[in-house]
Amino acid sequence: MTVWQTLRAPALAQAPVLPRALDNLLAGLLAALGFVLPLSVAGVSLALAALAMLALAAAPSVWRCAPWRDPVAAVGLALLAYIAVHTLMFSGLTAVSLRTVNRYHELLMLPILLALFRMVSRKHAFLLGLGCGAVGYAAAHWVAMFIPALAAYLDPRRISAGFGLALCAFVLLEQSRHLPRPWIGWAASAFLAVTVLFAVEGRTGHVVIVVLVACAAWIHSPRRWRWAAAIALPLVVLILAWSSPAVQKRMGETLAGSSVQETGQLASTGIRRELLRNGLDLAQIYFWTGAGYANYSAVHDQATQARYAADPLRSHYLQSHWVRTSNPHNEYLMQVVGGGIAALALFLAWVGLPMLRRTPGNNTGAVLASLSLAFAVGCLFNSLLMDFVEGHVYGVLLAWLLALSIQPSAETAGQRA
Numbered sequence: 001m002t003v004w005q006t007l008r009a010p011a012l013a014q015a016p017v018l019p020r021a022l023d024n025l026l027a028g029l030l031a032a033l034g035f036v037l038p039l040s041v042a043g044v045s046l047a048l049a050a051l052a053m054l055a056l057a058a059a060p061s062v063w064r065c066a067p068w069r070d071p072v073a074a075v076g077l078a079l080l081a082y083i084a085v086h087t088l089m090f091s092g093l094t095a096v097s098l099r100t101v102n103r104y105h106e107l108l109m110l111p112i113l114l115a116l117f118r119m120v121s122r123k124h125a126f127l128l129g130l131g132c133g134a135v136g137y138a139a140a141h142w143v144a145m146f147i148p149a150l151a152a153y154l155d156p157r158r159i160s161a162g163f164g165l166a167l168c169a170f171v172l173l174e175q176s177r178h179l180p181r182p183w184i185g186w187a188a189s190a191f192l193a194v195t196v197l198f199a200v201e202g203r204t205g206h207v208v209i210v211v212l213v214a215c216a217a218w219i220h221s222p223r224r225w226r227w228a229a230a231i232a233l234p235l236v237v238l239i240l241a242w243s244s245p246a247v248q249k250r251m252g253e254t255l256a257g258s259s260v261q262e263t264g265q266l267a268s269t270g271i272r273r274e275l276l277r278n279g280l281d282l283a284q285i286y287f288w289t290g291a292g293y294a295n296y297s298a299v300h301d302q303a304t305q306a307r308y309a310a311d312p313l314r315s316h317y318l319q320s321h322w323v324r325t326s327n328p329h330n331e332y333l334m335q336v337v338g339g340g341i342a343a344l345a346l347f348l349a350w351v352g353l354p355m356l357r358r359t360p361g362n363n364t365g366a367v368l369a370s371l372s373l374a375f376a377v378g379c380l381f382n383s384l385l386m387d388f389v390e391g392h393v394y395g396v397l398l399a400w401l402l403a404l405s406i407q408p409s410a411e412t413a414g415q416r417a
Contacts, residue, residue: 015061015065017119018058018119018121023121027121030116030125031129033126034126034131035130035133036133037164037392038393039134039136039137041388061119062119067112067114070114072350075353077107080104080105080108082339082343083104083339083343086340089292094294097294106395107395113395117404127172127185130172131168134164137161141154142195142199145199158205160389160390160393161205162204163202163205163382164393165200167212172186173216175367198241198246200246201249207378211373213237217232217234271320272381278304279300283337286337296326300328308323327383331384332347332379352372364401364404375394
């Protein structure tokens, strides 16, 4: 088997069969993880902790699965190891450095979840939990239109909500065929997509849903019509979305550019532009070795001092909270400024490898590629791997789909042998 073939269809060991009681417990925990995934960081942390303990209890079975042999999991572990070593070298063993490394714990959980998803007999228990949790979370955004207190609670979470619900909508659309009543999944998917466009004021979600609509059009169109469908259907969605107050509001803010608010501070888009400019300056300086993941706030503060201190028109920016941010709102800049070119290369490989997966006989490979593309696009506007909610959603869905992609090739071949 060539290297290219290995990347496309990794030959992993056959997943062992768990005792019934342990299998039932695992299915329940995975369903619970799916339910809390889009809506609760604390809930996800508790579910992951419970799954980690179960993985320890079933350590021999996890070991036989050899999840680290999957190229995506292997590159993720290499990136996590690089982040940990680089952070300790540049920042030492401190509480801040440990918290910084912990922001990327999804890279460690991915191979563990990959093994657990392969071992559980009822893989779609997770999908059922995910659908229920996502639909409930989406419904809360519609209810919030009439309850100001709930709206105030949800508004700071609009980026993660839009991104997470968009990914959930796409996964439900593509995987509902495996459910007893597929139309329920399709209806839930449509409800989530409408919620992202009309009830969530998150530009990242708006962009990601359009990307995923294009992917869905490509997957389900005849070969000769794919390009036309992938262009036309997103345009139709954009035309419909233009009637959404949420889209109009965020589009107005985007078109306003660097306008100044009544308080004298930059509007959201203006802040994003300044973060991008400063991040690009830092990338040029720290391209080769990185400044250290825990040091982004310090070097960004230095960059803003150099850019604004002597500028009478912009010196007041230095009083803003965003000049001392530890988040450039761009995962590519976060990786290159934090860890240098090696970190960026590992991250690009981790994002790109799922796009190479091919699964003859089903569309899981296409779903993986679409999900990774949406994540890659979202990383242009947010540090999605560093952010807990977005990183959790993508990491867990990635592990689940990787497990589904392995079954028809490696496991079936092993059973026949």
